[in-house]
Amino acid sequence: MTRDTNAQTRFQTATLGYPRIGKSRELKKALEAFWRGQSNAETLIQTQHEIELSHWQTQQNAGIDRIGIGDMSLYDHVLDWSIYLGIIPERFAAFSGLERYFAMARGNEGIPALEMTKWFDTNYHYLVPEIPEHLQPADFSDFLATVRRAQDQLGDRAVPIILGPVTLLRLSRFEMNQSQAASELCDRYVQLLQELKELGVAEVQIHEPALVFGDAANFKENYQATYQSLSQIGLAIQLVTYFDDLGDNYSWVMELPVAGVSLDFTRGRNLELLQQYGFPEDKQLGAGLVDARNIWKIRPDVLQSTLDIITGVTTNLRLQPSASLQFVPYDAQRERKLPEPLLQVLSFAEQKLEELQLLATHLRQPQEAETSLEAIRGQWQAFQDFSPVNQGVQERLQRLSSQDLERPLPYEQRLQQQPVLPPFPTTTIGSFPQTSDVRKLRVKLKRGDLSQAEYEAAIDAEIAKCIQFQDEAGLDVLVHGEFERTDMVEFFGQQLSGFAFTEYAWVQSYGSRCVRPPIIYGDVARTQAMTVREFKVAQSLTDKIVKGMLTGPVTMINWSFTRTDISRREQAMQIALALRDEVADLEAAGAKMVQIDEPALREGLPLKPERWDEYLSWAVDAFRLSAAIAQPQTQIHTHMCYSEFGDIIEHIERLDADVLSIENSRSNNETLFEITDAGYKNQVGNGVYDVHSPAVPATEQMVQQLKTGVANLPVSQIWVNPDCGLKTRSWDEVIPSLKNMVEAAKVLRQEVELTQK
Numbered sequence: 001m002t003r004d005t006n007a008q009t010r011f012q013t014a015t016l017g018y019p020r021i022g023k024s025r026e027l028k029k030a031l032e033a034f035w036r037g038q039s040n041a042e043t044l045i046q047t048q049h050e051i052e053l054s055h056w057q058t059q060q061n062a063g064i065d066r067i068g069i070g071d072m073s074l075y076d077h078v079l080d081w082s083i084y085l086g087i088i089p090e091r092f093a094a095f096s097g098l099e100r101y102f103a104m105a106r107g108n109e110g111i112p113a114l115e116m117t118k119w120f121d122t123n124y125h126y127l128v129p130e131i132p133e134h135l136q137p138a139d140f141s142d143f144l145a146t147v148r149r150a151q152d153q154l155g156d157r158a159v160p161i162i163l164g165p166v167t168l169l170r171l172s173r174f175e176m177n178q179s180q181a182a183s184e185l186c187d188r189y190v191q192l193l194q195e196l197k198e199l200g201v202a203e204v205q206i207h208e209p210a211l212v213f214g215d216a217a218n219f220k221e222n223y224q225a226t227y228q229s230l231s232q233i234g235l236a237i238q239l240v241t242y243f244d245d246l247g248d249n250y251s252w253v254m255e256l257p258v259a260g261v262s263l264d265f266t267r268g269r270n271l272e273l274l275q276q277y278g279f280p281e282d283k284q285l286g287a288g289l290v291d292a293r294n295i296w297k298i299r300p301d302v303l304q305s306t307l308d309i310i311t312g313v314t315t316n317l318r319l320q321p322s323a324s325l326q327f328v329p330y331d332a333q334r335e336r337k338l339p340e341p342l343l344q345v346l347s348f349a350e351q352k353l354e355e356l357q358l359l360a361t362h363l364r365q366p367q368e369a370e371t372s373l374e375a376i377r378g379q380w381q382a383f384q385d386f387s388p389v390n391q392g393v394q395e396r397l398q399r400l401s402s403q404d405l406e407r408p409l410p411y412e413q414r415l416q417q418q419p420v421l422p423p424f425p426t427t428t429i430g431s432f433p434q435t436s437d438v439r440k441l442r443v444k445l446k447r448g449d450l451s452q453a454e455y456e457a458a459i460d461a462e463i464a465k466c467i468q469f470q471d472e473a474g475l476d477v478l479v480h481g482e483f484e485r486t487d488m489v490e491f492f493g494q495q496l497s498g499f500a501f502t503e504y505a506w507v508q509s510y511g512s513r514c515v516r517p518p519i520i521y522g523d524v525a526r527t528q529a530m531t532v533r534e535f536k537v538a539q540s541l542t543d544k545i546v547k548g549m550l551t552g553p554v555t556m557i558n559w560s561f562t563r564t565d566i567s568r569r570e571q572a573m574q575i576a577l578a579l580r581d582e583v584a585d586l587e588a589a590g591a592k593m594v595q596i597d598e599p600a601l602r603e604g605l606p607l608k609p610e611r612w613d614e615y616l617s618w619a620v621d622a623f624r625l626s627a628a629i630a631q632p633q634t635q636i637h638t639h640m641c642y643s644e645f646g647d648i649i650e651h652i653e654r655l656d657a658d659v660l661s662i663e664n665s666r667s668n669n670e671t672l673f674e675i676t677d678a679g680y681k682n683q684v685g686n687g688v689y690d691v692h693s694p695a696v697p698a699t700e701q702m703v704q705q706l707k708t709g710v711a712n713l714p715v716s717q718i719w720v721n722p723d724c725g726l727k728t729r730s731w732d733e734v735i736p737s738l739k740n741m742v743e744a745a746k747v748l749r750q751e752v753e754l755t756q757k
């Protein structure tokens with residue numbers, strides 16, 4: 001058979017970024033050793049470079065034609081770009097080098113870090129650039145050095161990844177006037193492209209995910225002017241978008257002066273837009289066909305129909321993951337404990353690289369790909385026969401009526417029957433320090449050095465210590481501390497049938513912190529009580545109320561890898577049923593309060609506002625389904641960090657939780673004001689201190705904050721709590737902080753008594 005050489009160079013493959021934490025979390029370990037003072041900067045940087053090199057080699061060996069480089073980061077790539085561009089707030093002026101880098105990431109001796117935020121609908125936290133009145137000089141030398149290393153390893157295959165100037169602006173906080181910032185930054189990007197050109201770079205990726213936001217049109221002129229300037233340098237610019245479609249902005253984006261546009265074909269309506277409006281002849285399409293946000297192998301037949309449509313419009317295309325692969329783990333083949341039929345249909349980053357090559361082969365020489373594609377079809381068939389179907393759960397969902405989503409009495413009447421506490425009741429959000437001693441217990445259990453009974457006894461000892469501390473500190477509503485949980489989502493995934501959990505499938509959440517999202521691979525059902533044992537242990541040790549502690553259905557969905565054969569709504573409702581039974585069991589075991597956490601409710605909002613109502617309607621229903629089983633006298637709490645609520649307050653009300661605890665401290669009570677402005681009637685715990693900082697909050701500081709609460713809400717609505725769980729803190733920090741918090745509540749109680757006399 002003769003080969004068409006032209007066909008060999010067409011349909012190239014490209015990547016848009018790779019995981020960063022290291023296959024065995026080498027970067028996490030190196031960072032934490034450095035922060036503990038157990039290693040030095042040189043060792044840290046060397047580890048970073050070794051991990052980066054291994055990523056390049058993996059992609060090179062997989063045959064990727066255009067490898068995105070420069071996205072490796074010691075903490076967060078947005079922080080890296082802030083520093084390259086000279087976006088350095090005044091308060092960090094006294095620092096330099098790595099010290100400044102980590103001060104901006106994590107704070108330093110009373111100097112607060114940059115804010116962290118989830119810009120998009122993922123569980124990854126970005127640092128928020130603060131554009132000061134005056135920029136520091138730009139310094140691209142670290143980035144350029146990375147480019148040179150990549151060129152040595154990869155030659156022309158290395159394509160620098162650049163955080164887009166308009167996306168950066170769209171997501172920053174400002175002291176400088178915005179349009180001035182836009183123009184100063186644009187000059188710096190021009191300078192960067194110039195310097196890259198001098199290194200012999202021919203092509204760059206500029207990532208502008210903000211183009212998929214509902215408000216992208218407001219920035220149209222900025223995009224046009226910026227790309228006009230950047231195009232002057234003469235590099236081939238790949239304008240990269242992902243996470244959703246371009247919507248109404250499709251046409252003008254296609255006219256920007258760039259060499260190529262990358263679109264995500266795994267989410268949103270880009271395929272329809274492509275069909276409707278076509279694709280410019282002079283541009284290359286970066287086709288995001290392999291899902292970079294989920295862990296399933298490609299479905300050859302689904303993909304074929306997508307490919308047919310795309311190639312009907314343009315054949316000037318590259319095959320790509322839909323986004324950076326940072327959202328998926330490294331290698332499915334490393335997992336040893338998953339059932340074979342499931343393992344066979346899993347695709348993590350390394351498998352996705354193979355899939356890209358397979359698709360390229362399929363387009364160039366169809367017959368050469370057929371055996372592999374047929375094998376994948378067979379694996380999916382085998383998986384379908386294997387994946388658990390639960391008729392009982394399906395029928396139960398079908399039988400549901402609106403009554404099942406309704407608490408038996410309205411809030412005002414429930415309130416009469418619920419526990420009476422002092423004003424300004426104090427509590428915590430659930431977790432207490434996950435010390436390395438606690439984690440080692442699980443390592444020993446796994447190795448067989450501890451029996452299940454010994455493990456449970458050791459957990460119970462932690463619970464006892466935790467209850468005793470809370471009692472002594474004078475907290476009003478206690479928690480057991482969540483010591484038995486690796487993670488609030490993974491733990492429930494480990495208990496529920498229809499969920500699989502992994503050994504090595506870590507995904508970075510922020511900095512050195514990672515999660516192993518569990519995998520939903522069939523109908524979800526509860527096979528036994530999940531939290532009752534630890535609840536009972538805790539409640540048996542105190543006369544005070546212990547809150548039962550559950551992770552809500554929406555958060556379970558948003559922080560897991562989900563099925564693609566049924567809707568997210570249906571998966572959430574299945575989980576809600578399991579939680580509903582757990583609520584009933586906790587109640588039967590004596591729980592007077594049950595907290596159902598929904599920190600990911602807000603994050604799951606679609607990026608386009610026109611899709612919000614659809615999401616919120618099922619998301620709130622799922623929460624209600626899990627909670628509504630509770631008797632009126634049982635108080636239902638929920639907790640949300642990341643909680644700008646102003647725009648969804650009516651949905652928050654519809655949750656109908658008796659008590660809502662929220663994050664606040666980094667956002668100056670804004671969330672509280674949103675709630676009070678909206679006339680929220682139920683109880684609110686407006687976090688009185690920031691758990692993400694190691695600083696011990698002073699009593700006075702929390703008193704001041706509570707006073708803001710009193711000025712805006714009736715005392716009867718106010719709770720006192722930290723703004724999130726304490727698992728990442730140490731006992732040294734937690735003990736004095738909570739004592740001060742209780743003290744602050746007491747100060748407020750006295751003041752209220754005085755004013756009532």
Ligand SMILES: Nc1nc2c(c(=O)[nH]1)N[C@@H](CNc1ccc(C(=O)N[C@@H](CCC(=O)N[C@@H](CCC(=O)N[C@@H](CCC(=O)O)C(=O)O)C(=O)O)C(=O)O)cc1)CN2
Binds near residue numbers: 434436443487515
């Ligand atoms: N899923 C999820 N998403 C979330 C949050 C959350 O709590 N869960 N919170 C918000 C902030 N995100 C966070 C994400 C992760 C962590 C976190 O602390 N992660 C831990 C891992 C937790 C875990 O799974 N621990 C396991 C495994 C721990 C481990 O690393 N074991 C060592 C050995 C034990 C040792 O010697 O320490 C090893 O395997 O090498 C356990 O406890 O069993 C970490 O990165 O360190 C914190 C916040 C938003 N998103």
Ligand code: MET
Binds near residue numbers: 639
């Ligand atoms: C990210 S929200 C955390 C809620 C959980 N109950 C905890 O305290 O850790």
Ligand SMILES: [Zn+2]
Binds near residue numbers: 429599640724
């Ligand atoms: Zn939280």
